[in-house]
Amino acid sequence: MNLDFREHPAYAKLYPAPVPNVPPVFFPETIARGDAAHLDALEAQSIFLIREAFHHFKKICMPWSMGKDSNVLIWLTRKAFGGHIPYPLLHIDTTYEFPEMIAYRDWAVEYHGLNLIVKINEDARAGRGAYAERGPIGYDTTDPVTVTHELKTVALQQVMAENQWDALITGIRRDEDPTRAKERYFSPRTKDFEWDYKDQPPEFWNQFTTSCAPGEHVRVQALLDWTERDIWMYIQKEGIPIPQMYFARKGKDGNKYRFRSLGCWPISGPVESEADTIDGIIEELANTKTSERAGRAQDHHERNAMQKLRAKGFM
């Protein structure tokens, strides 16, 4: 496998390519933290939710973006099922992934023994079929919100239709963006993936909406109560392997940069950071005032962009 990405355009800007031929995975040192008691409760609740989802839905899948939350989900799944992962994982590949993330993906498939489904909206990229008139969809031709919609949401709809899944286990967190504050653990979606956030079913006492009509599906949001910081503390507590890109590298201007959130390379920017350990990241988060997705161009493109994407069925 070629693990030299120095020529790849994703690294043409500030953020440098990784050292050639170093596996793109970071094994954190497992550290018992004194301030992590609350993680036990979060873990127990997430495992409970994952097991509920697995029990109630016949055809279930776990979308996996390869990011930190996704990797925590894999970890919790293995804890829930005695080391096993009893459902397929899904990667919606926009074809704009950082190449080292694809390398990470290959590594993780082997390491965790994943049954991974990779989905690309090929027609959109090639400008075929329904896209014949519009031509290929890509960041060089189309605005970022449309690209995200076509290459993520529509791709997801396609793969859902192919597989008839009735539930998706996702890693949405309430602290991620304001539209998620009112989310439920088990969140029903219509055939068109719509989320009726104004009229959501009641949910309390750990009893959920555990069935849906044919064609509809339920999002099971197993990390809803976690914060970004909890995720990092848990990764550290458990020693969960994650992509290298979360840690600071010396950029082309001499400053250090890392990614807080990983997305398509044409629209993802790193943040300035010295954090090259998990402790460093946790420290940094305690002092940050910007939001996690600040680095993503897509969110700024339009006011309320996230809300629009959400209502249309994006994760």
Next chain:
Amino acid sequence: MTSIDQTRRLRVVFVGHVDHGKSTLIGRIFYDTKSLPDGKVEQMQAACAAENMEFEYSFLLDALLEEQAQNITIDTTQIQFKTAKRPYVIIDAPGHKEFLKNMITGAASADAAVLLIAANEGIREQSRRHGYLLSLLGIKQVVVAVNKMDLVDYKQEVFDQVVRDYTAFLKEIGMEARQFVPVSARNGTNVALRDLGVPNPMPWYSGPTITDMLDTFEPPKSLTELPLRFPIQDVYRFDDRRIFAGRIEAGSLKVGDTLIFSPGSKTGVIKSIEVWNAPEKTSAKAGESVGITLTEQLFIERGHLASHQTDAPIESNCFKARVFWMGKSNLAIGQRTKLKLTTQELDAEIVSIERIIDASTLEALPGDRGYIARNDVAEVTIQVRGALAFDNADRNALLGRFVLLDGRQVGGGGIIFGGTYSDRTQPKSANIFWSEGNVTPEQRYARNGHKGAVVWLTGLSGSGKSTVARALERELFNLGIQTYILDGDNIRHGLNSNLGFSPEDRVENIRRVAEVAKLMAGAGVVAITAFISPYQADRRKARTIACEAGVDFYEIHVAAPLEICEQRDPKGLYKKARTGEIKEFTGISAPYEAPESPEITVATGNQSVAESVAQILVFLRQRIKVDAEFEI
């Protein structure tokens, strides 16, 4: 890193009558605890001045929510504030329409509540209603803010009056406020700061402020000290292990413990606690999601509730509960719905409504409604098909609460009270008898080798009730089961000889039959009744009578089409009815209300008596069976 960050955020819900000052108090708390973005207050004040409007603290909350909705600068997590002690998160800020639904979804996860009462208005409808809902949700950490004290000249008498009245109200619902605090949310008095740079207008109050009180509240404790409750969530066989998975809701367990699985009386010994990527584990406690294996193969599935043999849960198919309903449609008596309690899920119905409570007065609503409607709170008796394992809510809140479904969604919830615990430990020797106390149903059942039950046949004249009843009785008898038929022949001539066929007498007839059947079942007999019993209401009454005595009741519809019954006409009754010689004959000149959800329907129009009896036997033997292990 500061120590505050390390503490779990306490979840607080703010409730109270509209306009009593919730938003103002929240705004003021944000302001006084400096939890707002820099410059926010000045910006708002300037905006108000420009508009010639008086600045209101409630604007701060509105602005926060607005910005949140607009997604400009404020992160959701900003609907939190910090005191010197720890961070708080406000769940479900006030002001939306679908109040009950959202309040319950939010407040059900609250650790504490602030309930506001405006001093100038005193206790109002929602002050009571919200208090009552907090009690239903089991929220015990409540501080009452007696707000707008500035409007009553900070008079202590006014405050004392509210304290007296509201304390009395709370007492009726078994609640107690941790503290009443006289407050002026607008001026900040007793909100978060003691020194506001002005003389204290209420020198007569030296107690804690609102935030002082919040700081005394505790995050929920896991129920480790209570008896073990481990609901089985699922059973996994991904490899050679058979893992029983679930979350321990209360108590603790360890390798080597003997568990009893309810409903039923199967027992098993814990062989291991399975972990992945963690050190070996020999014990686990409340709050943990675990997987265990047992030393022997047992047929256990989701819905079984594991406990230790002492302090086992209640097991019954009938119980009393306080429920709230927020479904889209009404829930009527006898209407089939689903009940979920921990991982148990059973068909259920309300068999009687004791009272529908106006939560603001605690008075029963006048009139005798046969249903509960959206936003009702009621005391009801519920029956489930099959057995349910649970606790009374006052003994274990997590095992004493359930939800009822409205279609696919949760439509309401309830808490169970007044159930009786029975001793489920297994008698070790055949010769042990308790010298004190009554003979328990379990002991009777164990002696007989089966449970008692009421098997209620209903159907048209000529449908085959008596024939089926007699054949069933014979089969049961041959199987060694105590059984007896109640029918017109042995009841009408004796017990009910003073009853005729008027509508009132028919009702009374059925009531007496139900009472006798219940007593017989209680004595351990499978009592079969064979009466037309044409009215839904009467049969429901019969079910309630049995159910309230803890007796299983099975309704069997002996269903043959009217034409066939009329053709058969063994006693020539239909002929007489047609000619008018007999009046009000069921099926001809009086209605027959077929059961909506009988346990069994036997189609005697097109199957033989033997087939019908076999169908009933298959169903019944499962249910009256006493587990072999349970023997005296």
